[in-house]
Amino acid sequence: MKEQTNTKASRWLKGWGLCVMLLAGLLVAQENTNPTTDPSPGEIAPTDQVEATENEAENLGGIETNENPAFTIDRYEALMAGGAVFVVSVFVGFEVITKVPQTLHTPLMSGSNAISGITIVGAILVVDDCVTANNKFALFLAGLAIALAMVNVVGGFGVTHRMLSMFSSKKKKKKTA
């Protein structure tokens, strides 16, 4: 019994240790992404970029891109931080979901699927770009994405709740009986 609580505690620690690492990674990512979301790098060199792509289009498959939009240190760091967040999150996922009882397999699947409806954040945010670029078709796509992500979110959480309450109501019934 004592051993069991021990391992539980250590697993708990390990899990949250990873979460803390993840948060740290995120903070780094935040710090690094903010400068790039500033308009400066995009606006400084639009003419260069257009020329660059035109050049590339002319001699297809030509030299690899020193002329493309410059791959700045900021962006490199932001990308690596994003990668770190990705890797650590995958491990957090593995760590957090260790032993799932069979009964919860389906609810876990539908519930986690609802969480993958987080694309709704991307879908809403991209509306910004669509309006700025005055691209109606892109706006339509974004709207469609919002609707689909919403189906995913509402449907996924809803059906998970329905399933889980089916499981738990039975337990209560037995206890009261």
Add this chain to the structure above:
Amino acid sequence: MVELNTVFFDLLYLLAAVLFIMGIKKMGHPRTAVLGNLLGVVGMLIAAGVSFAIILENDAIQNSVTLPIGTIVGAIFIGTFFGTMLATRVQMTEMPQLVAIFNGVGGLASVLVAAASLLAAEEGALHVEVMVAGGISGLIGGVTFVGSAVAAGKLLELAFFKKSIPLPAILRHLLNLMMFAGCIWCIYAMVINGNVTMNFVGICILGCTLGYTLTTPIGGADMPVVIALLNSYSGLAAAATGFVVDQPVLIISGSLVGASGIILTSLMCKAMNRSLLNVLFGGGAASAYEEDDEVYATVIRTSPEDVAIMVDMADRVVFVPGYGMAVAQAQNAVSDLAKQIEERGATVEYAIHPVAGRMPGHMNVLLAEADVDYSQLKALEEMNPDFDEVDVAIVIGANDVVNPEARREGTPVSGMPILNVDEARQVVIIKRSLSPGYAGIANPLFAADNASMLFGDGKAMIQDISTALKELD
């Protein structure tokens, strides 16, 4: 300088991510699962709310409010409507299809976000990493979308999806490999010549085709693996989209879902003693019917009345459900019969194989809906040591998961963990005929000395046993 608002919003996104992690952790334990799901809901509300607030602050949108805000609100309304419809109206028996459809919807949403993001960006102003992430998102999302559609079609038993492409396996693999390479080439070309639209459309088409060709040959009993894997893909697509729109919250949530899907996938593979590659690329199992007659020479037939007497005398009865129970919609009949047996003083349990049915946990959901107590559902490792103390084991609609051939070398099911039903004192197998299961091999259990066959429709037979049991008094 970073604006205070930005920091505030970013922290809220972070909070949402933490809620998802906690939620998904709690979803793994029966007692906290409901709370876990609710944490997910709260996280999603926060994340969506913050996104909406960010959008409202944007200058371009403040200049022309109606169209973009109308689009967002309208889309949210439509999505909520259909989501609620699906969540509340769909029967529990249709759950595998529903989960498949949700996976597909998630995949498609990711593709569309990537598409909108790439299209809306100024031509040439796109960063390399955004293009690459967009391409990957289009590929994984496309595979998820069409793969899930095919899976759902198969589960709905639509004729169109039953046909497999009449190609030899090697050619199929080659074709898949070529399409995958084509996707990579499109991403490369997009980065090099900046022709985003064309190449992205190419990636989507190839990804969708790949989803079709990868999923069509897989079916039947391998479905739980496919669904769990597609669940994982829908998360990975979301994570890739996170790189496109540069939002860590998407990366975190997406990879969490990806990880949970992979865990389920590997659980399912272990339950079949097959590697993921074997399930994905092995194609359907080869069938060998030749020795069936020999194996089934000593099959004993039984009747509902005999089973009723058998059950009446038993102290411990175990039901072993399989996909056949779902097909026959027999779960309520089984639950009723179980209650009757319990009233006569015997204990009743259900032995559930991890891959019984067409999705992970399929049988558990069905039986829970039929009012079966959660504590009566036993997993493979819980039940197996006890089978020699079981008086009557009633197998309904299961085949390969109780096939003792799995303990022998050299059969398609060799090494697969099975329920040791043959160790029970008496076994009744309710089945329409002696036809083989998905693995395509004969099942010696059907002809064992302690086993008898009850031929017929699962639901009807269970109900007949119930009636016969009532008439015993």
